[in-house]
Amino acid sequence: MSFASILAQLLNGLAGASSLFMVAAGLSLIFGVTRVVNFAHGSLYMLGLYVAYSTVEFLGRTPLGFWGAIVVATIVIGALGALIEIAILRRIYRAPELFQLLATFAVVLVIKDVALAIWGAEELVGPRAPGLSRTVEIMGRRVPQYDLALIVIAPLLLLGLWLALTRTRWGALVRAATQDREMVGALGVDERKLFTGVFFVGAALAGLGGALQLPREPANLGLDLAVIADAFVVTVVGGLGSIPGAFIAAILIGVVKAFCIALGTQSVLGLEISFSKLTLVVEFLVMAIVLVVRPYGLLGRPPAQQRAVGEITTLPNMPDWRRWLPFVALLALIPFAAPDDRYLLVLLTDIAILSLFAVSLHVLMGPSGMVSFGHAAYFGVAAYAAAILMRKVQLPMEVAVAVAPFVAGAVALVYGWFCVRLSGVYLAMLTLAFAQITWSVIFQWDSLTGGSNGLTGVWPPAWLADKRVYFWLTLVLCALGIGLLWRMLFSPFGYALRAGRDSPLRAEAIGIDVRRLQWFAFALAGAFAGLGGALFAFSKGSISPELASIAQSTDALVMVLLGGVETITGPIAGAAIFTWLKDELARRTEYWRSVFGLVILALVLLFPQGVVGGLAMLWRRVRPAS
Amino acid sequence: MLKRRQVVVAATALAAVSGGRAPFAQQGPIRIGELNSYKNFPAFLEPYKKGWELAVEEFNKAGGALGRPIEIVSRDDGGTPADAVRVAEELLSRERVAFLVGTFPSNVGLAVSDFAKQRKTLFIAAEPLSDKIVWDQGHRYTYRLRASTYMQTAMLIPDAVKLKKKRWAIVFPNYEYGQSATAAFKKLLKAQQADVEFVTEQATPLGRIEAGAVAQAIADAKPDAIFSSLFGPDLAKFVREGNSRELFKGREVFNLLAGEPEYLDPLKEETPKGWYVTGYPWNEIKTPSHQKFLDAYQAKFKDYPRLGSVVGYATIQSTVAAIRKAGSLDQEKLVDAMSGLTHDTPFGSITYRAIDNQSTMGAYVGQIDVKDGKGVMVNWRYVDGKDALPPDDEVRKMRPAN
């Protein structure tokens, strides 16, 4: 590579980093102050771009029209963010940690459908920036003027934010809240106003980031999810709550991407390496490396103990298997009650498997205090392991299903070793990074995994071909798996995990090696997720990389939160409600995604402790009266 | 807002019945299961849906098949193989549809195809382009309507060979479609032009292309020509950055699918002139079959058709033709009827080849240009699918013997 092309690619990377920085800064600000993991941040970015497009079409393609549109989009999206805070999130701040993520997940679904209804399905290519539509020649390379403008705008914005945060009273409050949320209340500040304000600013930054992409990126419905992952990565790599950190991280990732593209395919030690293909996952590789080396990101600081004093999260009593056995037996009888309804069996099989998947995640999230954003990795790895063992190694399906969980467990053991060294959102993001790396390996390894197409012909042997028999097998194995996991939660091992979550200080002081237990729990949860994955593969007959995707991980997260993270049976209820509802709505309505989102929102507002948590609370309230 | 597709279609059928001619026997309609990733690929699939709605309406007015109206039971397949297989099961066992049609992404198409094989049920894959559907993973029960990745790539080869360009750069979305297109292009071009050199290959993540850096990297490789299989937002981004950086100046560019209205129209005045593409010049095709389709479509929807509309329309034509030929809804008879089935489509007559279950539906090949601030296809010609397929013995080798 010549110096000129290195310089040109550096500029590309910097220009690409500009919008990413704005989105990530907004996300970081919101998380820092409110502790809300705003899943809808990418949607706000997308809307920013759409709104800017419509506004410029309305105002005309003049400099005034263009920059006016950017301002309008920024303000509109800021207001929308404030509205989301006031209408939804404000009502659920008291809910368990991460519960707000569920609400923002629902918002994503709604916004996507609304955007489809308003702007249609085709992508909308915006105008070039008037006055900045040409290129500048730098060392023989043509660099768009607008790219240069973006490279200037980002540091200016950083400066502005930095001044606002360090020189104003509002900024002081934001910083105080980021460091210690309790303190703000003690300072006698109206927390509500502060939170709404932060949401306005954070959302406006997302909107601005989107709007500024108008000349570079067509407005389209895929932007929300494409951006949110990158924004999370940048935020975490930079260090949560650190705006300069986000700036450095955005540049780091933008530049690394540009250079991967510039390198193309290179021969390293006789090995052909396609750096271009690496762009699929390079941001997650960067994040994994940064987090392993710096557990709180580049400029982040260890957070103050986040579990608020006086917050009680007890575990209900251990479920009695004698009470659950009749229920499982009843389920097993369904094939006799509806002998012709194969579909019902397929749906129930799905629910059983996803219940096990969700329960295995819950073991990590609830009692162990480790949130995983990448639990699908183990589900997917096991599904592939089972399929490959049967199709390529020619092992019997029964053996493949038995071995696959161990493969998943082994992978979890490796990933877990790194993850348990972190905590909170950092830990969650490292699990996500590993999951994405896993996904990309599956996605790229054509000869073994079938690449993006996946593998077909993963059918069970003759004795299981009958859907009823397969359902029974699944039901028994999943019930057993769930039973074992529950039993484990109430064993000394499970208690020790909870001990580590409740008070790491005390746990250490009574001789508990919290990290080692967490590591083991991580592998165990991975293995049980793997059992689900293996059963899933054979129930569908085909598998694809989606099984290890962010979407699959998010589904599990949503199931656990929906059911209630502080309950035992919540994940099962969550899995059932989620699967059944999605299926039912997708069948009945065209705009099923937004209806699905609205139903989740309603459940979130009705049951801030999750559905099972909420019902249990109602029951407790009613019972003494009777 | 909560539109029930089923109800709408049934109502259409009912309206046709009460329209006076009452052509149907007192049996219920023939139910066909249709599944597609409507929410994931709306740009293509909304017009697709209009296409099949139009066809269903027309056929039912004309008496349906076997004396019964056609009813489409349509579902969103969620865009993932796992969901799609569940939806397919629902269509078969709960909705009791006669057989399955549809799907868009390759992995979903392959999964549903495998499911159809397992259930010994006819599946007409309408859109997925993967070559594997009829070749590597082909089987008796799955037929595919659209020209595959290989076919569309092959259609561009003659023009590419003619230009005698030596240094080629390739850019493709990094998943099966882009990978197959690249592999096919390299193989076919190399076969006809031994001195060709591929100077860079850019694999971009679907929907997340870093267009500026990619354009720059390609320019740095100093190619004479570029082969791209980008589409949608990735294509639009690449075109804009390439235009800005004068990447396309003095270079020939070939881009699969870029002439399809779904992907061409959003480019508007940005449309790069002179690119060789496959596509669908809807307003210039004057054949009677197409004219009839065009008039009916515009009358019904007050909108022009996209390629998806043609695919949706032709899918139903295949469906009805198969039922009529089979004279029954028996799976084996239907599958046998599909083999070698010939019928008319807006693109002219097509045949489902007995050798590999691939239809001979072709595509329009030409160049693109800007007219009145809009992208259009020029110098186009229709390439029949049968002329873009490999020799029979090669096909036999690829297709498993079952």
Place this chain on the structure above:
Amino acid sequence: MSAPVLEVAGLAKAFGGVRAVDDVSFTVVAGELLAMIGPNGAGKSTCFNMLNGQLSADAGAVRLLGRDVLGMKPRAIWRLGVGRTFQITATFTSMTVRENVQMALLSHRHGLGSLLSRASARHRNEADALLGRVGMREQGDRVCGVLAYGDLKRVELAVALANDPKLLLMDEPTAGMAPKERIELMALAASLAREREVAVLFTEHDMDVVFAHADRIIVLDRGRLIAQGEPAAVRADPQVQAVYLGSGAMFGHEVPA
């Protein structure tokens, strides 16, 4: 006098040039209550955290029953027989009082690897006995998260005794409690220590508590040990008086007999 349970020699720790603990040496013997006092910022907590392994030391030695424990992790030091209570109580808030003690017992008996037995059924009687000793037996089924602060301190004491410690480290054991409770808790700790022959090292702000129960006192100021000895001698030490002058903490009120 028996061999010391804890021997600290030349312990030192600096934070960015500030000598938080500077050449501190002392010993504690079995059954003895040693109070560590000093004004805020004297280095008491730093010293404490080095003793149980939470902080590394720059120099010096810490010997437990003759064994060098400096640089060991807190959990390893605990296994050698060191119980600890914290200035701000640290209990497992989602568990019951009894379960908190059971956890310590389970850990002591290496029983945490069990995946299938029921934790709440293990060592139940023993836990109840310990709770009975600190007067918390009746509250065994209550969740720690809802307990009053004073009760939590008692639970911590029971937890700290679960591994039959040779040494008990109590950091501000009575902080945040009402005066009457303080005396009661300290009296309890003192009687337990004597009955079980446990060496106790505690820090304390409340001089009433210190002079009522400490067998000996060591005084830290700006990281240095400025005095040690019997309570009466320490009280009479002019250097100690100088340090405490102005704060009034030591002589503000009469010491009860």
